[in-house]
Amino acid sequence: MVSVETHRELYATLMESQFWARKEIEKFQHKRLERLLNHARNYAPFYKDRLDVAFDAKGSLDWSRWRDIPILTRQDLGSHGAEMESSALPMGHGDKIRSTTSGSTGIAITAVASTYANAVSRVMSFRGQSWHGADWSKDVLFYMEQTPAGAWPNVEVGPPWGPIWLPHATGRFLRLNGDTPPARVIDVIAERDEIHYLSCRAKVAQVLALESLRAGRGVNLDGVFAFSTATYDDERKDIHQAFGAKVVSFYSSKEGHLMAYQCPEHSHLHISEELVLVELLDDQGRPVPRGAVGNVVVTNLINWAQPLIRYWHGDLAIEGERCSCGRTLRVLEKIVGRESDIFRFPDGTTVALGVPNGFKAEFNIKTWQVAQVGPLALEVRYAPIIHDQPLDGPALVAALRSMTHPDVEISFKQSNSFLPADGRKFTEYVNETSLAAQDM
């Protein structure tokens, strides 16, 4: 167990460190990395020799050689995860906690975290919630697939979700299983006045929003904490329309923990630099300039239970300029999406499709999924807003070609909905031709 006092102290530190000078943050990260790498070399067999390239003859970490450390892939984690586990943890790091995830690409991995690393991640989320004025005396409803508990009509009631040292943080953490149909989730929110927040993937919150609008069943929420790769404008718009709620994006995963979350003043994210080092690299492993799309490579500084050093996360993101809000933490201007969301064409061009706000409605499309089904073929699976109104195919083909590839063939398939029927993962843009390759 990590004590209440430790939680409180961590929080106080994080509220200060968000304004540290860049030099100070970098110094902090280097110090943490050196300790992490030394621990990994000594206690995790996988890293026994792997990190030698970054150490000098005296045994000190040579920061200039950081990029010589090989990248760690999801496949590495899948096949050597056990060897990455530490055989011992220092006092204060607590126990090891295991969680298994299949991810969108299908390779099952088991991530191991220390109790302490989880506590730091939790306190990190408190900071994010505080930025957006969360009222910790109200309840939050958590709706995600990996929770077996909370099978409707039962709602699992957990402990308070806010900072445990604050007397007024009495709001409860309620959980509903991801198999619960959206209409039932709306019922649960409607029946309980004390639920002010929803915590789920942005796409899932949008499904709930559309269901609420369709059924004419209005419910009010103060906020939606969206745990996802990226949050799209149309998701924010539908969620706001249905619930009057602001969407606050949190970028997190089992491997990286809470990596970034939304700035209080802008829609971009600040990296949780006290917790993770995020690198944005091109396909050859070189850093990309600010403003360019790069592959997210993450190193969690705090989790010594299973150090993941330079882990290729499988997402693409763009780093932004320093934020005007006063926080010095690096900015992720945009998370473009998963690698598996990217269309790749035979001439080498790659496209992360995203359509402007209102684009789908203009074409009478309520929900859709655009899939790359061949080297030069896209399939648009869509549910219309008005059913007896024909789709303006030629105009949509022209628009999509201008955003993807001029020679791409585009076919259409109509259905009632292409949103997930429940709280599961869903990608609006998916490359079905190279998913196997993406697992590498």
Ligand SMILES: [Zn+2]
């Ligand atoms: Zn900011």
